[in-house]
Amino acid sequence: MAESFDLTVNGRRERVTAEPETPLLTVLRNDLHLHGPKFGCGLGQCGACTVHLDGTAIRSCATPVASARGARVTTLEGLAPREGTLHVVQQAFIDEQAAQCGYCLSGWIMTAAALLERNPHASDAEIRQGLSGLKCRCGTHMSILRAVKLAQSRMGRA
Amino acid sequence: MDRRDFLKSGGAMFVTFALPGCATTMSASEPPLPAAGAMWPAKVEPELLDSWLAIAADGSVTACVGKIEAGMGISTAFTQIVAEELDVPMERVTLVMGDTAQSVDQRGTGGSNGIMQGGSALRAAGAEGRAALLALAAERLKVPASELRVRDGVVYVAGDESRRVSYGELVGGRQFNVKVAEKPKAKDPREYRIVGKPVPRLDIPQKVAGRYRYIADFSVPEMLHARVVRPPLAGAKLLSVDEAQALPGLVKIVHRGDFLAVVCEREEQAVAAAKNVRAEWSKPAPMFWPGYDALYEHLRTAKPRTSRTEGERGDVDAAMKMAARVVEARYEYPFQSHASMGPGCAVADVRRGGAVVWSGGQKPYPLRGALAELLGLPVERVRVMWMPGPGSYGMNDADDAAADAAVISQAVGRPVRVQLMRHDGTGGDPKGPPIAFHMRAGVSSDNRIFAWDYEARGFSGRVRNNGTDHAGDTLAGQLVGGFKPKHSDWPQLSTESYAFPNARKVSHTIDWNRSMPTGLRTAHLRDPDGMATCFASESFVDEAAYACGVDPVEFRLRSLTEPREIAAVKAAAEKAGWQPHAKPRAPAGRIVRGQGIAYGPRNGSIVAIVAEVEADRETGRYRVTRFTVAHDVGFVVNPLNVHGTIEANLMQAMSRAMHEAVRFDESRVTSVDWITYPIVDMTEVPDAVDIVMLGNTPGNKSYGAGEPTTRPVAAAIANALHDALGVRVRRVPLTPEAVLAAIRT
Numbered sequence: 001m002a003e004s005f006d007l008t009v010n011g012r013r014e015r016v017t018a019e020p021e022t023p024l025l026t027v028l029r030n031d032l033h034l035h036g037p038k039f040g041c042g043l044g045q046c047g048a049c050t051v052h053l054d055g056t057a058i059r060s061c062a063t064p065v066a067s068a069r070g071a072r073v074t075t076l077e078g079l080a081p082r083e084g085t086l087h088v089v090q091q092a093f094i095d096e097q098a099a100q101c102g103y104c105l106s107g108w109i110m111t112a113a114a115l116l117e118r119n120p121h122a123s124d125a126e127i128r129q130g131l132s133g134l135k136c137r138c139g140t141h142m143s144i145l146r147a148v149k150l151a152q153s154r155m156g157r158a
Numbered sequence: 159m160d161r162r163d164f165l166k167s168g169g170a171m172f173v174t175f176a177l178p179g180c181a182t183t184m185s186a187s188e189p190p191l192p193a194a195g196a197m198w199p200a201k202v203e204p205e206l207l208d209s210w211l212a213i214a215a216d217g218s219v220t221a222c223v224g225k226i227e228a229g230m231g232i233s234t235a236f237t238q239i240v241a242e243e244l245d246v247p248m249e250r251v252t253l254v255m256g257d258t259a260q261s262v263d264q265r266g267t268g269g270s271n272g273i274m275q276g277g278s279a280l281r282a283a284g285a286e287g288r289a290a291l292l293a294l295a296a297e298r299l300k301v302p303a304s305e306l307r308v309r310d311g312v313v314y315v316a317g318d319e320s321r322r323v324s325y326g327e328l329v330g331g332r333q334f335n336v337k338v339a340e341k342p343k344a345k346d347p348r349e350y351r352i353v354g355k356p357v358p359r360l361d362i363p364q365k366v367a368g369r370y371r372y373i374a375d376f377s378v379p380e381m382l383h384a385r386v387v388r389p390p391l392a393g394a395k396l397l398s399v400d401e402a403q404a405l406p407g408l409v410k411i412v413h414r415g416d417f418l419a420v421v422c423e424r425e426e427q428a429v430a431a432a433k434n435v436r437a438e439w440s441k442p443a444p445m446f447w448p449g450y451d452a453l454y455e456h457l458r459t460a461k462p463r464t465s466r467t468e469g470e471r472g473d474v475d476a477a478m479k480m481a482a483r484v485v486e487a488r489y490e491y492p493f494q495s496h497a498s499m500g501p502g503c504a505v506a507d508v509r510r511g512g513a514v515v516w517s518g519g520q521k522p523y524p525l526r527g528a529l530a531e532l533l534g535l536p537v538e539r540v541r542v543m544w545m546p547g548p549g550s551y552g553m554n555d556a557d558d559a560a561a562d563a564a565v566i567s568q569a570v571g572r573p574v575r576v577q578l579m580r581h582d583g584t585g586g587d588p589k590g591p592p593i594a595f596h597m598r599a600g601v602s603s604d605n606r607i608f609a610w611d612y613e614a615r616g617f618s619g620r621v622r623n624n625g626t627d628h629a630g631d632t633l634a635g636q637l638v639g640g641f642k643p644k645h646s647d648w649p650q651l652s653t654e655s656y657a658f659p660n661a662r663k664v665s666h667t668i669d670w671n672r673s674m675p676t677g678l679r680t681a682h683l684r685d686p687d688g689m690a691t692c693f694a695s696e697s698f699v700d701e702a703a704y705a706c707g708v709d710p711v712e713f714r715l716r717s718l719t720e721p722r723e724i725a726a727v728k729a730a731a732e733k734a735g736w737q738p739h740a741k742p743r744a745p746a747g748r749i750v751r752g753q754g755i756a757y758g759p760r761n762g763s764i765v766a767i768v769a770e771v772e773a774d775r776e777t778g779r780y781r782v783t784r785f786t787v788a789h790d791v792g793f794v795v796n797p798l799n800v801h802g803t804i805e806a807n808l809m810q811a812m813s814r815a816m817h818e819a820v821r822f823d824e825s826r827v828t829s830v831d832w833i834t835y836p837i838v839d840m841t842e843v844p845d846a847v848d849i850v851m852l853g854n855t856p857g858n859k860s861y862g863a864g865e866p867t868t869r870p871v872a873a874a875i876a877n878a879l880h881d882a883l884g885v886r887v888r889r890v891p892l893t894p895e896a897v898l899a900a901i902r903t
């Protein structure tokens with residue numbers, strides 16, 4: 001049976017009604033109209049649906065909405081510290097022109113932001129490993145890697 | 159007038175008939191959301207300037223083009239071209255791409271022709287528009303056009319800037335009513351201020367912020383969610399469906415022939431309904447093979463449907479008999495999937511005797527005709543509007559999703575969104591075709607190649623045509639039944655310009671039409687057949703070079719004939735720090751390094767690549783540590799775009815070369831997700847890519863950059879592995895297991 005769930009999404013209190021096992025991704029996209037996270041596989045294999053759940057990067061396609069009850073959810077749209085600004089990782093992706101089709105970007109940007117938050121001094125190998133579960137079919141990997149390292153160096157200076 | 163009033167007004171719909179293409183973007187009668195049931199012209203007239211360009215009263219410019227943005231930044235390049243020719247700032251230009259009612263049918267995007275066809279058409283339209291505006295300004299300001307200058311969309315008299323008039327004042331909101339000349343006088347490329355410059359892409363800021371709107375993000379009022387259920391076995395027939403089944407949120411179970419879909423109010427309900435719907439399917443005889451060994455054996459022995467010989471010189475058979483030695487090798491290249499990041503998605507509104515279909519495929523114009531056929535509607539009643547999809551790399555599953563959505567919407571009488579699932583996308587998309595090659599070279603007693611014999615045997619890359627022209631080209635059309643595809647055979651020939659005295663290239667295509675309703679039908683995958691044919695040919699060139707005791711770069715430079723190709727091979731070798739070797743170096747030790755070169759021309763573009771690998775002799779595992787690319791696509795409209803496209807091509811092609819082969823058993827495709835169809839991972843990314851651009855001079859012709867980098871990648875890696883390890887892997891994918899097997903034999 002459908003139930004009501006209270007979530008905090010990008011800083012706003014939201015109430016949604018859905019079956020408890022409905023993927024968080026579906027609720028974010030269809031009920032809250034947040035299209036940053038994308039449906040890529042529905043299997044937790046590609047990362048295009050990545051959001052932060054209480055600060056941790058998770059695959060929202062494989063996360064039932066019930067397990068986000070009362071949690072703080074951040075999507076690509078809400079990653080920037082303030083409306084109208086960009087997160088340092090987002091800015092670095094622009095500066096490195098790190099996109100082709102861009103469909104996978106929630107995965108890379110949300111995962112990289114969480115990774116650098118957790119491990120600001122991550123080595124090249126740690127960054128590669130930390131991003132290794134993500135897919136980009138266009139092959140944008142080189143500019144993405146440069147962008148993440150650019151963001152890392154800027155975070156260090158800040 | 160709101161949408162409902164518009165629908166009631168009936169006759170107002172025909173207003174669009176009076177306006178050519180781009181001019182409709184300024185029409186007050188054009189509703190924000192087109193309505194199914196309206197009529198649109200059969201074609202947007204290409205010779206009218208108003209089909210391409212519209213200028214609003216505020217001077218803002220809309221340009222309409224029959225190409226689409228595939229993720230390589232072409233919309234930015236198009237904007238540069240229009241802004242350049244018209245002398246307006248880029249931010250004043252808006253593009254409309256791939257709307258069959260508003261932009262000229264240029265078939266859509268494919269074959270790396272976006273800049274060549276779309277760019278040149280927009281340049282011509284911009285130049286014609288500028289000339290027309292100058293003529294109007296000359297009249298208004300009463301000076302000859304030759305004394306007028308333009309800055310930021312304002313025309314002024316040279317030497318007296320107080321005498322001025324803006325584009326908006328001259329024509330804003332009205333039509334030009336002129337034709338585009340065959341060759342309008344465009345700007346001298348040496349005067350370019352915007353074209354040729356590294357302008358950052360306009361789409362990326364929206365993309366990183368989650369604000370770029372893709373087809374998957376699009377919805378219309380009253381829209382339902384659908385999922386398709388494909389036959390579980392290749393060739394299976396739908397025997398029965400339990401239509402009385404109660405499924406949460408179910409609106410309708412749609413079935414026609416072997417086509418089956420579920421339609422629900424909410425998306426997650428449709429996902430569940432597709433899993434749970436009770437349907438009975440036949441168990442047909444196996445259509446496929448137990449694996450690749452059997453498939454390649456089939457290709458090598460089956461009777462060809464068509465055979466083609468090209469590049470024939472001298473007498474190859476006689477020369478082979480006279481050879482001191484004959485070197486020969488067999489190469490194999492597998493089925494590969496487009497495996498787009500998002501499976502196909504489309505929204506269709508088929509009501510009131512008409513259809514509007516929003517699609518993320520590369521070729522909305524042929525799709526319009528195919529959908530009209532599928533729905534039984536006149537083409538004037540069908541409008542296809544392109545929206546950005548995930549990268550499609552050719553004929554992926556996007557058009558299948560559009561056809562699915564159209565059939566389902568027609569059946570339920572409401573707008574329908576179809577989102578294919580991952581297994582539909584990877585398992586069911588049209589595949590890049592497999593090819594088996596047989597290469598022979600006759601070596602003379604003085605160690606020269608004097609006979610060269612290339613033979614490819616494969617399913618045509620065009621069992622499914624290079625566009626969805628007919629209903630039968632879609633899975634829905636095949637499963638509904640009664641529709642014929644427009645299949646075509648296309649020879650699978652390599653393109654290098656070696657001048658061996660006796661040579662021929664032969665391509666046999668094997669019949670594979672019965673695959674049309676299955677996940678192993680073949681279609682265009684980025685640089686169709688290019689990486690496969692180049693893999694065979696350029697791998698074998700290395701084998702021939704070593705057979706002659708000549709360094710692979712030296713061998714190519716001796717045997718090539720085209721100056722631009724020679725320049726590319728030289729530039730790549732030089733930049734890479736090529737270390738000449740007349741035989742594979744295969745140094746001692748467990749961890750070894752090697753270099754490999756390969757090159758390939760493609761429709762005027764030329765790419766030479768040196769790959770460097772580091773391999774582990776004990777495990778067969780290896781990594782490409784560096785690519786060096788010499789890239790000649792002529793004059794580059796946006797160097798940032800091309801740089802990004804080259805790098806992305808390298809990574810995608812490296813993925814295809816190292817990892818990708820669609821798995822199947824005798825009855826079905828078993829590659830259905832990212833575990834069963836693995837692709838490149840961040841840990842494998844090379845440490846460096848060096849790119850040398852050649853031919854990038856204003857005035858040079860611009861060739862396509864969307865695909866050509868792909869072509870030599872597999873051969874370059876295989877050649878580098880040979881240099882490092884002394885063994886040759888002749889079947890793609892070049893997996894660690896395959897490398898290890900080669901080491902151990």
